[in-house]
Amino acid sequence: MTQTSPVLSVRDLSIDLRTGSGKRRVLSDISFDLAPREIVGLIGASGSGKTILSKALVNWIEPPLEIAAGRVEYKSNNILTVASGPMRKLRREIAYVGGDPMGALDPTLPVGYQIVEKLQAVAPEIGTAEARKRVVDLLDAVRIPSAKNRFHEYPSQFSGGMMQRALIVDALVSNPAFLVADNITQPLDVTVAAQVLRLLRELTERFDTAVFFVSSSLPVVSDVASRILVLEEGRIVEQQETTALVQHPKHPYTSELMAQIPKLWAEGAANVPASTGKEVVISVRDVSRSYSVRKRGTFASHNTVRAVRNVTFDVFAGENFGVVGESGCGKSSMMRLLSRLELPDSGQVLCNGDDISRLSGKDLLKFRRNFQLVLQDPFSSLPPRTAIGAILEEPLRTHGVPDRKELRQRALTVMDEVGLPSSLYEELPIGLSAGQRQRINVARAMVLQPKVLIMDETLSSLDQTEQFKLLKLFEKLQAQYGLTYVFISHDLAMVRRVCNRVAVMYLGEIVEIAHNQRLFFDPGHPYTRTLMSAVPTLEERRYHQADYLLEGEPPSPIDLPVGCSFAGRCPNVMDRCLTQSPVLTDRGSKDMAACFLLDEPINRDMRVVA
Amino acid sequence: MSVLEAIPAKSVEPESIRGASISRRIWRLAMSSNEFRFGLAICLILLIAAIFYPEWSGIDPTKMNVKDRLIPPLFLQQGWTWAHPLGTDQIGRDMLVRSLVGLRYSFLIGVSTVALMLCVGCSLGMIAGYFGGKIDTVIMRITDAQLSIPMIILAIAVLGVSRPTIPAIILVLGLSSWPTYARVTRSVVMTERKREYVRAAQVMGASNFRIMVRLLAPLILPPIIFVSVLDVARMMIFESILGFIGLGVQPPTPTFGNIIADGRKYLLNAWWIATMPGVFLCVTLTSINLMGAVLERARNRIHGGAS
Amino acid sequence: MFVLSFLVRRLLQGALIVFIVSLLIFTLLRVVPGDPVRLMAGGMAPEALIEQIAKDMGLRDPIIVQFGRYMSGVVQGDLGQSFVRPANGASTGGANFNDSTRGERAKVLDLILETLPMTLQLAGLAIVIALAFSFLVGIPGGLAPGRWPDRLAFYISSIFVSLPNFWLGIILALLLSVKLGWLPAIGYQGFAYTILPAIVLAVELSPVLIRTLTASMAGIMMEPFVAVGKVRGLSRRRIVFGHALRNASVPLLNLLGIQFSGLLGGVLIVEFIFDYPGLGLLTINAVLQRDFPLIQGIAIVTSAIFVFINIAVDLVATMIDPRLEY
Secondary structure (H helix, E strand, C coil): CCCCCCCEEEEEEEEEEEECCEEEEEEEEEEEEECCCCEEEEECCCCCCHHHHHHHHCCCCCCCEEEEEEEEEECCEEHHHCCHHHHHHHCCCEEEECCCHHHCCCCCCCHHHHHHHHHHHHCCCCCHHHHHHHHHHHHHHCCCCCHHHHCCCCHHHCCHHHHHHHHHHHHHCCCCCEEEEECCCCCCCHHHHHHHHHHHHHHHHHHCCEEEEEECCHHHHHHHCCEEEEEECCEEEEEEEHHHHHHCCCCHHHHHHHHHCCCCCCCCCCCCCCCCCCCEEEEEEEEEEEEEEECCCCCCCEEEEEEEEEEEEEEECCCEEEEECCCCCCHHHHHHHHCCCCCCCEEEEEECCEEHHHCCHHHHHHHHHHEEEECCCCCCCCCCCCCHHHHHHHHHHHCCCCCHHHHHHHHHHHHHHCCCCHHHHHCCHHHCCHHHHHHHHHHHHHCCCCCEEEEECCCCCCCHHHHHHHHHHHHHHHHHHCCEEEEEECCHHHHHHHCCEEEEEECCEEEEEEEHHHHHHCCCCHHHHHHHHHCCCCCCCCCCHHHHCCCCCCCCCCCCCCCCCCHHHCCCCCHHHHHCCCCCEECCCCCEECCCCCCCCCCCCCCCCC | CHHHHCCCHHHHCCHHHHCCCHHHHHHHHHHCCHHHHHHHHHHHHHHHHHHHHHHHHCCCCCCCCHHHCCCCCCCCCCCCCCCCCCCECCCCCEHHHHHHHHHHHHHHHHHHHHHHHHHHHHHHHHHHHHHCHHHHHHHHHHHHHHHHCCHHHHHHHHHHHCCCCHHHHHHHHHHHCCHHHHHHHHHHHHHHHCCHHHHHHHHHCCCHHHHHHHHHHHHHHHHHHHHCHHHHHHHHHHHHHHHHCCCCCCCCCCCHHHHHHHHHCCCCCCCHHHHHHHHHHHHHHHHHHHHHHHHHHHHHHHHHCCC | CHHHHHHHHHHHHHHHHHHHHHHHHHHHHHHCCCCHHHHHHCCCCCHHHHHHHHHHCCCCCCHHHHHHHHHHHHHCCCCCEEEEEECCCCCCCCCCCCCCCHHHEEEHHHHHHHHHHHHHHHHHHHHHHHHHHHHHHHHHHHHCCCCHHHHHHHHHHHHHCCCCHHHHHHHHHHHHHHHCCCCCCCCCCCCHHHHHHHHHHHHHHHHHHHHHHHHHHHHHHCCHHHHHHHHCCCCHHHHHHHHHHHHHHHHHHHHHHHHHHHHHHHHHHHHHHHCCCCHHHHHHHHHHCCCHHHHHHHHHHHHHHHHHHHHHHHHHHHHHCCCCCC
8 A cells, every 4th residue: 555664564363262162263364454544444243353353453362362373563563472561551552442432431530530540651751730731632622522621520421422532532642653443433323423433533634543443334434444354254355445345345245244234315225115004093292201300419409301392293004103313312202102101291192092191901901902012122121031932922911811722822823923933932032142032022012913013223233134134024014914113213224214204303302204205315404414414324425424414412401402402513503593493394295394494384383293 | 342242251151051040040050169069068967967866866955964064075175975976064965966956946047037038128129119209218218227226236125125935036037137138129120120021011011010920029039039048147146146145045945045155154164065056056157158158159140141 | 519418318318217216116115015114113013113103104105105205305315214224323123123213313325425435446446457357358359250369258258257256256255365365355444355356346247348349349350441441551550459449449338338237236245245335235234124215225326326327438439439329
């Protein structure tokens, strides 16, 4: 690539995992160079050895892992053989940021203090006053608001995005020669992740730092890296310049990875139910829900978190309705309201015309039977010590099916429908994969033969291949039983693929609700455009980050700003937005958005019901 | 997450253990440790001895025998005899039989007390943790109040004023130390009830009682019960303390407490009367505590490890 | 401001706890069989006299009335007067009960305040010894899970927890005091008399401390920030003493708060064995003499101390770990 000598060169690196029965090779014959100021990306599926490789680069290989062969050369030293004392000095030049920002610092000490501590540990000659100044300056540079005060705050007072910024500061504060960034955007929301990536690019330029950027998402890597390595089962199967790789992948595995990336705007991206009924199955009318949280350090005063604010929408029979938004937008509260785990403070949720908060006894049981929920976490959603058959029979028992034979028969039928082998009937779910567990969850919901299934982030813990298979299953079940789905998700691509109508939530409100095609090609709300500018994709973006992605995070739902809640991050903000709050405005064919940029509302006084 | 991601934590355990329920896994893990087996062996030997030896040997633990008084234990001082391996006391009663009979009472009281504590503590904790809100506040305030009185003061106050019979002792000890169980159960239930499978059961239409009894109880109680083995030992100590200050099972029934209290008067010329039952009690307790501590560690490992 | 509101809230809660304790112990003492007046007056006293005394002392009123009367005294700092102890010292026996007016009997509060400092001295020393020992054994154990320091900590705590305190007291007194003559044991004539009882208490206290310290230390060393700390360039010593120990001290502190009542239980027995003139000995004597006001007074004072200690513990814990809610 360049004529300059590389900062880091890896030669024939192999790493073994020592298990009870012997050794297993997890990385074999890795070789590559990292030039100064270069950003090299590494992509691979989970379990391919990405994290192990990135740890090897910072000499962090601990039992049961061991180096089998090879060198990691920095300044013509093999850092894998450097003793711990001198290695500590080297850490000034070799930095690492991981994918778990909330666990990376001691929770009992202020963030700034810990960054100073690290700086002085690797560079003892720097005085405390100078170190502090440097840290505050850098915190400022990563756009942490009021950095001077934030310096004294504790990790728990930082949001995930803020913390990741602070950790980037922590890594760059000693002015390292290269930085290993291991999955740093993984736990973050799309808009925050996009901000962090943008920041990383800026800073590494400013500090002349080379970066080894690891991620499981090719779009993310291609956004930052100039060259990409593809890792499959511990081997680098391909390395190319980013543009070349994206256009002409050489190795079949790379092509496969690219094929799995969901499309947003391309032809055939959406695969939604063709015809939906006119019958309204769920009708949410002006629903609000607040939680009260005790104010820290006060005697009896409470803060009100307004999780869901005046939400109104209808779901029609046989359709796939999506609710998208980032963490904290109120979509989980919405799920709890829809499934009657909680009751709204005001407004109504109507199911086939009945207010579900009034149901009790037999009617409630009937509602439960028709209205099932599939939950997010495939691990905590199954009782850990119950056999799969018993898990599936339990809901039937609750609903009064006493006959053992019939129970067993129905459990086995539903297992067959979701693609679980009947041999699992007696097994405990403990050894099963996330995908299989999620099938059990679906089966448990399906066994009562409901009419509506609410999917709360059901697919987000699965990898693309598994997601694809489950979506196929959902399709099949829908065709067979005429189900209605409500998908609650943070994943725009997933929503694009399956939902015919989508509601976008921000800070407890629905800011836009539209048909799939309209939402992605002609969004009515600036927040929707911001989301789309931040989604990692290989496609030509319709909405560019430079135009739509502003700095800042959503305000706290405790101190809601006056006016439009998105005003603080909106590229089109007007004076009016700071004082008045826009309501949903009809844009034709039941698509609506809440923004003053649209024409005057047809009817200002009444919220229009879709 | 990412830090640990590289090392598949689960694969450390053999395949066969993975499929088993949590309590089975705890049990197996515990059984694989030498300390546990050692404790179990000692404990079993002592219990078998306590059950059979007094009748088998035909020695009456309360019968005076002035001729054989103050015989020292085996090998330790001139004058020992095989007939009385742990020696005799000031009126010639056999120390071994007395200790074993003491062990019977001690163990009986220890186990029943812990059972009582578990019943009261776990049900209150379950209710408090599950329902939360006002019910929780009321139960937890009572628990706090109870925790704030040293239980021994409560126990001796009640036993000192009324007559110490065995049921009274069990009742008093059991009712005075349930709060720890209430607290532990409550905190586990509180975390567990937020888990999604509880939510799933609710959506399924299961009643609260059903969720508590069928879903939560079998899941959270076994680990708590395992660790309560430690409390059996603790309660046995309390029982002996009560006996020692004269508020336990009343003489002539021998208990560790009253034997030691008796022997204390002869400490200088017959040191074994006070010390030997103590050694005996100590060995018993150590064996129980070893088992309890291993179980506790096993539980922590299993809970800290996989789902 | 935070601290102030925290204190107000916790003190109110504490007052409630003390109130419940009073109610509990008060009712218990009156519900269980056994008439204190009979004991005071002696077995030979005629029934009429006993009834007379009981009436005079208000012991035949409904429990609620008695409790109300008692609590109104407690609020004013009056814990009542002992049934049996005269103001001038040695306790009176039941047999020579005569018409001595209640004014001559000792005030419960005075009795408690006389003995409390002795007990605090004993408990304080015991905690210091126990903590020092636990740190010495527990920290290496927590840093080397599964290896010999861990095993050592495990064995030590398993054996220590199996030593009944009264028996250990007797043995140590026999060995260290009678046979070897190193330490004085019985009674109290100076600070040296505190050492042996304190050792016995420390032995009783340390197993839980060791266990908690080992477990929390081992747990914290598994936290991501410890591993990442190394990669960030922090030295092991800094990680262990600057971060891990800091985090591990929170559960230890909470434990100390909870263990307080266990400690008092131990104090009771140890003082009884060593004839150490503290609160514990007072309690045992009060119970044996059925001195209801004294028992109640002690229960109230100890629960109040418990409340204060736990408020202090929580305050310190929140200072160490700001995530803990006030």
